Amino acid sequence: GAVVSQHPSRVICKSGTSVKIECRSLDFQATTMFWYRQFPKQSLMLMATSNEGSKATYEQGVEKDKFLINHASLTLSTLTVTSAHPEDSSFYICSARDKLAGGPRDEQFFGPGTRLTVL
Amino acid sequence: AQKVTQAQTEISVVEKEDVTLDCVYETRDTTYYLFWYKQPPSGELVFLIRRNSFDEQNEISGRYSWNFQKSTSSFNFTITASQVVDSAVYFCALNGYNKLIFGAGTRLAVHP
Numbered sequence A: 001g002a003v004v005s006q007h008p009s010r011v012i013c014k015s016g017t018s019v020k021i022e023c024r025s026l027d028f029q030a031t032t033m034f035w036y037r038q039f040p041k042q043s044l045m046l047m048a049t050s051n052e053g054s055k056a057t058y059e060q061g062v063e064k065d066k067f068l069i070n071h072a073s074l075t076l077s078t079l080t081v082t083s084a085h086p087e088d089s090s091f092y093i094c095s096a097r098d099k100l101a102g103g104p105r106d107e108q109f110f111g112p113g114t115r116l117t118v119l
Numbered sequence B: 001a002q003k004v005t006q007a008q009t010e011i012s013v014v015e016k017e018d019v020t021l022d023c024v025y026e027t028r029d030t031t032y033y034l035f036w037y038k039q040p041p042s043g044e045l046v047f048l049i050r051r052n053s054f055d056e057q058n059e060i061s062g063r064y065s066w067n068f069q070k071s072t073s074s075f076n077f078t079i080t081a082s083q084v085v086d087s088a089v090y091f092c093a094l095n096g097y098n099k100l101i102f103g104a105g106t107r108l109a110v111h112p
Helices: none
Strands: A004-007 A010-013 A019-025 A030-038 A044-051 A067-073 A076-081 A090-098 A114-118 B003-005 B010-014 B019-021 B024-026 B033-039 B046-052 B059-061 B064-069 B074-079 B088-095 B100-102 B106-111
Touching: A004 A090, A010 A019, A019 A030, A019 A090, A019 A114, A030 A067, A030 A076, A044 A067, A044 B100, A076 A090, B003 B088, B003 B100, B010 B019, B019 B106, B024 B074, B033 B074, B046 B059, B046 B064, B046 B074, B074 B088
Parallel strands: A010 A114, B010 B106
Antiparallel strands: A004 A019, A019 A076, A030 A044, A030 A090, A067 A076, A090 A114, B003 B024, B019 B074, B033 B046, B033 B088, B059 B064, B064 B074, B088 B100, B088 B106
């Protein structure tokens, strides 16, 4: 149980294009999903928290107009990197918290990640 | 402010050695969770353990053991008789309220 998928697993795109990454909770409903970014040999940094049916909360320094997050259903959140540039190349990881979880401190289940390369 | 410090950037050991990965955390919350994750070269995070702030019992799972010391705000992870398959980056993380804060990670290399 508690499986989170991400699609695509790897994407290469040209500078200036937009890329959409999907995060799905496969066997549970997730009211809250999180998006992280990880640069090579660095730690995971939280980009934003999204709650189903409401606007995402972005961390300081993350451009909301560049990283569009949509959490339209209890099993799907999408991250769109708009007008991607080489500096956006990174490993993007999503996680999801079960709707039935004990509370905001409860466990997050992680997706396998999406490696984005912008040429 | 919440913070997780993993002072060891890289550790290199020879197979069958025991190795301890350190984790020190800071939080003002009285209720929180601590986690350890393993990230192999494939990139996917593998959950290892969750410990809540009210449970200071040490835990052993096979070759893995964890030592939670609230008095020193530490949650250290020991691998006994390390194996090559243990080579990965290990992250310690703190979950206060609605946010998971990761340490910088410790890269463990186990050589045959």
